[in-house]
Amino acid sequence: MTTSSPGGSPEHVIDLNSDLGEGFGVWRLGDDDALLDIVTSANVACGFHAGDPATMRRVCERAVARGVRIGAQVSYRDLAGFGRRRIDADPDDLRDDVTYQIGALEAFARAAGDRVRYVKPHGALYNTIVTDPEQAAAVLAAVRRYDPTMPVLGLPGSVWLRLADEAGLPAVAEGFADRAYTAAGGLVPRAVPGAVVHDVDTVVERSVQMAVERRVTTVDGTDLAVHARSVCVHGDTPGAVEMARRVRAGLLAAGVQLVPFA
Template sequence: MSVIDLNSDVGESFGSWTMGDDAAVLAAVSSANIACGFHAGDPSVMAATCRSAVAAGATIGAHVAYRDLVGFGRRFLDCSPTELADDVLYQLGALDAVARREGGEVRYVKPHGALYNTIVHHEQHAQAVVDAVRAFSPDLALLLLPGSIALQKAEAAGLRGVAEAFADRAYTPEGTLVSRREAGAVLHDGDAVTERMVRLVRTGTLTAIDGTDIRIAADSICLHGDTPGAAAMAGQVRAGLEAAGIRIEAFA
């Protein structure tokens, strides 16, 4: 039987402002990427989300980001590698403290937004993230885009690198994500997305935005929680994978 992890970005509310239906998403996924306060989330949101993840049986991961609350972490920050490493370590420590109080712990790290995309190719920032994770715990896994420099650096540092694919995002022919600024970057058809993910797990291939087939080696599938209909799509994708004989299981 094929096995795949399903992960989603959660805990992205802030104060009285709410984003997504975390409870519904957590019921569908096996791994929870919880915001650590730098792009979204606050201490109380982090605590509540950790509590919900533990109750749902989802593995907790730290969704670390550039310090960009106003821009939701989707803007590149030209900070020094030292500053970035310190920021990542700070976020890891904060989330792990809250998670342990709620009966869980941080088991992996997934960078968010601009940081995630930057360390596909930015050597200094990729190394800074890897250094921070290793300093916190060499037992943590790093969830990253296949072929990224950060994935190579993680494995060179003795960390476990885990490659992921995105269910609700379009891909370029080069295997990177289509920019959210472009039409068609986010996919909304639940049936099409489900069929696409079943094919990915079975064959390791996806159709890029230009119609060509590309190979994607992934041990986890990301289902975003901040797009319209995301919770329903997460449940639909999980049901479709299980109906195809694919087991859902956390990688960490």
Template sequence: MTSIDLNADLGEGFGRWRLTDDERLLSVVTSANVACGFHAGDAATMRRVCELAAGRGVRIGAQVSYRDLAGFGRRAMDVPPAELAAEVAYQIGALEVFARAAGARVAYVKPHGALYNRVVRDEEQARAVVDGVVLADATLPVLGLPGSRLLELAAKAGLPVVTEAFADRAYTDEGTLVPRHEEGAVVTGPESVVARSVQLARHGKVDTLSGRRIGMRARSLCLHGDTPGAVDLARRVRAALEASGVRVEAFS
């Protein structure tokens, strides 16, 4: 039976402001990408999400970002490699405190937003992220886009790599994500998101924004927690995957 991990970005609030419905999403997903305070999240939020995830047996991942609370980590930045490596390790370490307190551990690392897109092609920034992960824990898996410089360098450094696809984001013909400022970058129709999820999990293919169908082999499937109706959509995706014969479980 085909299996796939289902992950979502969680803990994306700050102080009294909350963006994601963490508790309900944690009843659906198998992996939680927890904001570590640089693009969203704070100490209390991180602690709460780790406790909820551990209680439900959901794997905890560190979603690391550029230091950009005002821009939600989606603004392009030029950060010196040594500084970026230290900040990646810092974010992982902060989340690990709360994961351990909840009786769990940080199980993987995934970049967020502008950093995620930057390390697809930028070798210097990708290497800095890898250096930061190694500094924090040289056994941690790294989630990223298939064919990215990040995953290539992570593998060379001896880190486990996990390929990821997005059910609710549009792709270019080259297999990269369409920039968010472009029309059609986010797939909003529930039927389309569900159909894309099944196609990705069962056939390893995705339709690009231009209409081409390309290969996209992924071990984990991401749904964004900050989109309208995220919980209901996640439930529909999981139900459709299971109905099509796909086992939804955390990646090994």
């Protein structure tokens, strides 16, 4: 897999990540194989919002074969709601649930010849720890217990990344090419019309803006500074594979080097 553009300048370096392994049993969601030929990092579901042992094994094996980094996509215990429902979990329980998920994925990553390289919370947990210090600290405690040098991926300006930075973990800021932003720097809730950007040309343009100009246009038309080291393209939206291919091609055409952050 080509991961760089020879004309890219040193400051224009980005990781391209996607949420993968989100099927369960006979239900498949997205085209993991196709996306693994496009992205540089794979956020692999660990069984709590989606994913199962066979899926984790398959995605890890194919990620390693393609040189794609494996990240643990940890979640609330919410298969029915796909992890998109906030749960007021006891902090100790949440810490242990996250530890469990990292460990489950680690077994398959090591069997495939690599290891879990980073942690990215999913869905409602991702959004909750943007502002909730108690839950952010619980997730952070799990990561530190597992590996005190493990990078974590999250929204710029979030409580989650601030606490990670204070604890000495590599805090990696992430941008979303296909999600709408509020003027305050948060993601527009999925229940709000326009929260997910479906126009491919717009998504490509936003990706290049994030990587090259370090900005994104918010829903009210203002420019927001986004110093992201990784850009996420979702794998569960209609036309996700073609969109991801276009994003990759657009970034390379703009002279951006595609390099995993982990």
